[in-house]
Amino acid sequence: GTIALEVIDALKDVDAILVPIGGGGLASGIALGAKTVNPQVKVIGVEPENAACMKAALSCGHTITLPSADTVADGCAVRTAGALTLTFCRRYLDEIITVSEMEIMSALLSLIEKHKLIAEGAGVLSLAALQKLHMKDKKIAVLISGGNIDISTISALISKALISRGRVFRFAVQLPDKPGQLLNVAQILTEQDANVIRLDHDQTMVTDSFQKVQLTVTVEAHGQDHVDRIVHALEENGFEINKIY
Numbered sequence: 001g002t003i004a005l006e007v008i009d010a011l012k013d014v015d016a017i018l019v020p021i022g023g024g025g026l027a028s029g030i031a032l033g034a035k036t037v038n039p040q041v042k043v044i045g046v047e048p049e050n051a052a053c054m055k056a057a058l059s060c061g062h063t064i065t066l067p068s069a070d071t072v073a074d075g076c077a078v079r080t081a082g083a084l085t086l087t088f089c090r091r092y093l094d095e096i097i098t099v100s101e102m103e104i105m106s107a108l109l110s111l112i113e114k115h116k117l118i119a120e121g122a123g124v125l126s127l128a129a130l131q132k133l134h135m136k137d138k139k140i141a142v143l144i145s146g147g148n149i150d151i152s153t154i155s156a157l158i159s160k161a162l163i164s165r166g167r168v169f170r171f172a173v174q175l176p177d178k179p180g181q182l183l184n185v186a187q188i189l190t191e192q193d194a195n196v197i198r199l200d201h202d203q204t205m206v207t208d209s210f211q212k213v214q215l216t217v218t219v220e221a222h223g224q225d226h227v228d229r230i231v232h233a234l235e236e237n238g239f240e241i242n243k244i245y
Contacts, residue, residue, distance in 0.1 A: 109158055
């Protein structure tokens with residue numbers, strides 16, 4: 001509840017507060033505090049799609065145990081909402097928004113890239129939900145809660161988020177096994193402003209033709225439109241592209 005008091009004290013005309021939900025303790029406290037000070041403030045809970053135990057409980061009218069809670073937001077990977085917190089959330093929470101795993105990863109990438117902040121998966125749930133709100137010209141407080149994440153996890157999440165945004169692209173193409181073919185592909189990628197970050201040239205991958213090799217290339221791109229242009233340019237030059245990711 002004290003978090004809500006601090007938010008309203010700092011931003012007295014706040015229209016909504018976004019708060020992550022695991023078992024519901026944080027959300028119920030913030031909802032109670034905010035509504036006590038200003039009943040007009042909307043308090044919106046956010047859960048992972050794969051672990052939306054509070055939303056399920058509110059729909060059923062009682063606590064329910066989910067069969068699983070498989071989410072990158074491990075701080076909110078809760079299968080059963082608290083009975084007491086359910087009572088407070090039912091009374092004070094305005095709504096619950098759920099976010100996908102990819103939306104969580106994308107939010108983490110945005111937080112690091114644009115704001116130079118690091119949070120765990122559960123900590124960026126509210127940020128992931130922000131784009132789903134239809135509250136134009138409103139003041140919204142987004143609670144970033146939790147920084148318990150290790151380096152290897154950060155690396156994996158960033159990589160997946162980059163792939164989902166079309167910022168990293170990997171493809172395979174079969175080439176005639178003769179000099180100059182690799183250079184042709186490289187020239188097309190250069191013309192399309194694609195930065196090669198990994199390249200594998202394997203003569204053993206193609207088993208149905210002795211005269212061909214497989215080239216697997218990973219490139220940095222500027223987004224999905226850029227990826228489409230790269231693929232189009234390669235195909236226009238007679239290369240059959242197999243997109244890996």
